């Protein structure tokens with residue numbers, strides 16, 4: 279599903295040049311759950327942003343489902359992202375002015391689903407994330423765990439092939455963190471590919487494979503589990 283070869287990302291400002299990714303090679307199969315680990319500043323979020331088509335690499339190859347996407351224009355990246363990729367962030371990134379239902383509904387509005395269909399889909403996913411009873415609440419009225427469940431509902435509402443999670447349990451206590459990891463594992467078992475950045479060994483244990491980055495390079499990869507009966511691509 280994802281083939282990244284000799285990928286480089288250099289951030290240039292007037293005074294300095296930072297090489298955030300330096301010759302990264304990563305292949306991720308459909309159905310895999312991959313954790314990316316490494317010390318602060320090693321390039322994890324930069325890599326996730328490139329994989330998630332939020333940013334272009336400076337050099338190198340990025341094939342998403344066989345299509346070269348590394349140098350797409352912003353407009354085309356956005357088009358490809360919608361419906362294909364769902365994001366979950368450490369800080370939840372919900373919209374404070376919208377209630378739970380409206381936050382989760384938003385991607386479906388962008389994708390031009392009709393109101394009736396949207397209602398059915400949102401109700402179903404809220405029920406699944408065990409947050410249906412809070413549909414009228416605003417993000418500030420929810421606990422961290424509840425906010426992250428809403429964020430996951432929003433990430434999966436359009437049935438993305440890929441979920442990218444950047445430290446999804448970073449702001450949660452261990453009970454809520456575990457709940458979030460269980461939800462991600464369940465989605466992965468149903469076929470969604472997951473790439474997750476984490477500092478937590480415990481969270482990385484849920485993954486099939488751990489990729490360790492250091493100074494913008496992949497230094498080791500560790501297989502933890504088999505994908506099971508999900509077909510590889």
Ligand SMILES: Nc1ncnc2c1ncn2[C@@H]1O[C@H](COP(=O)(O)OP(=O)(O)OP(=O)(O)O)[C@@H](O)[C@H]1O
Pocket residue numbers: 289290296297298316317318319320321322323324325
């Ligand atoms: N927009 C930017 N402009 C300039 N430099 C940047 C930018 N984004 C990231 N960097 C630099 O690139 C390097 C990698 O950053 P990145 O955020 O990917 O690291 P990380 O591994 O996710 O760190 P952390 O675990 O602390 O979140 C760092 O040296 C950072 O300062």
